[in-house]
Amino acid sequence: MRTPVYNRVALIGLGLIASSMFWAMKRGGLAGEVTGYAKSAESRETARRIGLCDRVCESAAEAVEGADLVVLCVPVGAMGAVAADIAPSLMPGATVTDVGSVKRHVIDAVTPHLPDGVHFVPAHPLAGTEHSGPESGFAELFDNRWSLLVPVEGSDPEAVAKLRALWEGMGANVDEMDADHHDLVLAVTSHAPHLIAYTMVGVADDLRRVTDSEVIKYSAAGFRDFTRIAASDPTMWRDVFLTNKDATLEILGRFTEELFALQRAIRTGDGEQLHDYFTRTRAIRRGIIEAGQDTAAPNFGRGGGKE
Numbered sequence: 001m002r003t004p005v006y007n008r009v010a011l012i013g014l015g016l017i018a019s020s021m022f023w024a025m026k027r028g029g030l031a032g033e034v035t036g037y038a039k040s041a042e043s044r045e046t047a048r049r050i051g052l053c054d055r056v057c058e059s060a061a062e063a064v065e066g067a068d069l070v071v072l073c074v075p076v077g078a079m080g081a082v083a084a085d086i087a088p089s090l091m092p093g094a095t096v097t098d099v100g101s102v103k104r105h106v107i108d109a110v111t112p113h114l115p116d117g118v119h120f121v122p123a124h125p126l127a128g129t130e131h132s133g134p135e136s137g138f139a140e141l142f143d144n145r146w147s148l149l150v151p152v153e154g155s156d157p158e159a160v161a162k163l164r165a166l167w168e169g170m171g172a173n174v175d176e177m178d179a180d181h182h183d184l185v186l187a188v189t190s191h192a193p194h195l196i197a198y199t200m201v202g203v204a205d206d207l208r209r210v211t212d213s214e215v216i217k218y219s220a221a222g223f224r225d226f227t228r229i230a231a232s233d234p235t236m237w238r239d240v241f242l243t244n245k246d247a248t249l250e251i252l253g254r255f256t257e258e259l260f261a262l263q264r265a266i267r268t269g270d271g272e273q274l275h276d277y278f279t280r281t282r283a284i285r286r287g288i289i290e291a292g293q294d295t296a297a298p299n300f301g302r303g304g305g306k307e
């Protein structure tokens with residue numbers, strides 16, 4: 001068994017990401033003891049039943065006592081309130097991190113609550129599924145996926161290095177990124193695509209009333225992927241859009257401009273424009289595969305849990 005990276009890790013919010021972190025830390029022997037807390041009594045009960053966490057606590061404050069790493073695994077909109085709740089109980093010298101899908105908002109919401117002498121190193125694993133809750137996690141979720149560290153001004157390099165070691169121990173590749181750049185990149189690669197999937201499934205659902213369920217029954221792979229993504233947790237995604245508003249609106253603005261251009265090409269029968277556009281986008285996918293960066297697929301659709 002390897003030497004643990006942290007003596008005691010506290011997981012606040014026991015859903016997909018926290019449970020996957022727990023199983024990955026156990027697999028790698030990365031933490032001495034892992035405590036946990038979730039707001040809902042049902043989630044705490046489930047966690048105890050399935051052995052998720054060495055100790056499930058009745059309050060967040062109790063869970064973080066004596067922890068040298070505290071991981072905030074709650075929806076982005078709840079991060080500030082949780083930080084305020086745990087602040088008086090944090091151990092001096094502890095590191096607080098989070099796994100939120102948006103970074104600038106979390107930094108602004110959490111930082112004011114943290115006492116001096118506590119390190120804050122925000123993070124974001126680029127791995128997940130459409131499932132949520134304590135039973136949805138699995139140890140392999142982060143294997144060969146990116147986890148981005150987003151150190152804040154004055155982040156202690158030693159605290160950053162330790163968190164990097166934890167993520168690498170859980171199987172992830174680690175990179176560092178500035179918060180605003182992170183939020184723009186994720187708006188392009190994750191947030192806007194999720195909104196488009198939600199919309200497309202909504203449109204199909206409206207249509208279904210007309211076509212008597214044929215839309216779902218005969219849906220091909222592309223649309224099925226949309227339905228998987230659109231089954232993601234509503235609270236989590238509401239918070240993502242409300243807290244990454246500017247970057248998401250910027251990308252959606254560009255998206256609608258392109259969509260209108262393609263719509264016009266279809267209306268006017270401009271086959272050359274359509275062909276050129278699709279040729280350009282095909283080259284992007286081929287570039288990703290040739291660069292060996294197609295690491296997205298293997299974990300998708302894994303995990304059980306509620307949807």
Ligand SMILES: NC(=O)C1=CN([C@@H]2O[C@H](COP(=O)(O)OP(=O)(O)OC[C@H]3O[C@@H](n4cnc5c(N)ncnc54)[C@H](O)[C@@H]3O)[C@@H](O)[C@H]2O)C=CC1
Nearest residue numbers: 013014015016017039073074075076100101128129132133
């Ligand atoms: N689901 C995904 O694919 C990914 C999610 N994330 C981020 O990770 C975070 C957690 O997401 P999931 O694990 O998917 O969520 P989840 O819905 O599976 O779990 C969230 C947990 O937080 C608890 N919770 C909610 N509000 C709370 C509060 N105020 N205090 C204490 N517990 C509270 C819930 O009861 C639940 O146990 C989110 O910020 C999300 O943006 C990051 C990468 C991927």
Ligand SMILES: O=C(O)C(=O)Cc1ccc(O)cc1
Nearest residue numbers: 101125126127128129130229
């Ligand atoms: O399941 C999918 O398709 C995802 O895109 C998972 C995901 C969701 C949110 C994140 O912040 C990171 C990864």
